[in-house]
Amino acid sequence: MKKYTRILTIAGSDSGGGAGVQADLKTIAACGCYGMSVITAVTAQNTVGVTAIHPVPATVIDAQIKAVLDDIGADGIKIGMLYSAETVARVAASLRPFHRSPVVLDPVMVATSGDPLASGDLVLAMKDHLFPLIRLLTPNIPEAEILLGGTAIGGDLADAARQMAREFSLSVLMKAGHLQGGELVDVLYDRSTGAITTFENQRLETKNTHGTGCTLSAAIAAFSARGLALPAAVQKAEDYLHGAILAGGSYTVGHGHGPVHHFYRYWQ
Numbered sequence: 001m002k003k004y005t006r007i008l009t010i011a012g013s014d015s016g017g018g019a020g021v022q023a024d025l026k027t028i029a030a031c032g033c034y035g036m037s038v039i040t041a042v043t044a045q046n047t048v049g050v051t052a053i054h055p056v057p058a059t060v061i062d063a064q065i066k067a068v069l070d071d072i073g074a075d076g077i078k079i080g081m082l083y084s085a086e087t088v089a090r091v092a093a094s095l096r097p098f099h100r101s102p103v104v105l106d107p108v109m110v111a112t113s114g115d116p117l118a119s120g121d122l123v124l125a126m127k128d129h130l131f132p133l134i135r136l137l138t139p140n141i142p143e144a145e146i147l148l149g150g151t152a153i154g155g156d157l158a159d160a161a162r163q164m165a166r167e168f169s170l171s172v173l174m175k176a177g178h179l180q181g182g183e184l185v186d187v188l189y190d191r192s193t194g195a196i197t198t199f200e201n202q203r204l205e206t207k208n209t210h211g212t213g214c215t216l217s218a219a220i221a222a223f224s225a226r227g228l229a230l231p232a233a234v235q236k237a238e239d240y241l242h243g244a245i246l247a248g249g250s251y252t253v254g255h256g257h258g259p260v261h262h263f264y265r266y267w268q
Contacts, residue, residue: 011080018259047254076225
């Protein structure tokens, strides 16, 4: 019998379908893997903003993780919105007995619309409980500045990635989307080798960028689980996301930041 490459996403639900668990599952499928999910929070969300957040009780999050991993297992895990320190601690405790699969953490703190998606004590809980389990951290510049205690990063993404990698003992992909200019250069610091790898993309003029961070981290988890070394997995994920943004720009969804086109390789 054949076996799927299994990816578990642990994240919030986006009722608009462009980010969160919905984007993760679309990405995982598009990248050739079998997706499973643990919902950490339910959001009332669309392309314009977030109007409500309902955290899932920690006991239910724990039950979801155990239900999936006890029976199906996972070849890779992607973590997104966790919302509260209590959720972070419970997710870490639930994953620890199963910690054999590579884990990618997208430290979701603010939505594309600017709405906050995390409580204030989340960062400390991540550092204490979750970072020891993580293989790759994928912050954007505002998230990285929060993780580094408010330090301004500017344009030196390589130094920021290296600093976080050494402080938190994990690999870091710094995303350049918040910088100005037509060319975006994401920077990977691979802690296992000490190597810096850059990934260059042209900025695409589109407002349909909702869920890009979720999509990129889920794609990295999928390609890593399929056996690619970290720099190669990031490159394939970057290429996939660039194509999804490009294709998504041709569509109108909602009145704000629309989604990328996760299945552009299969239909237009």
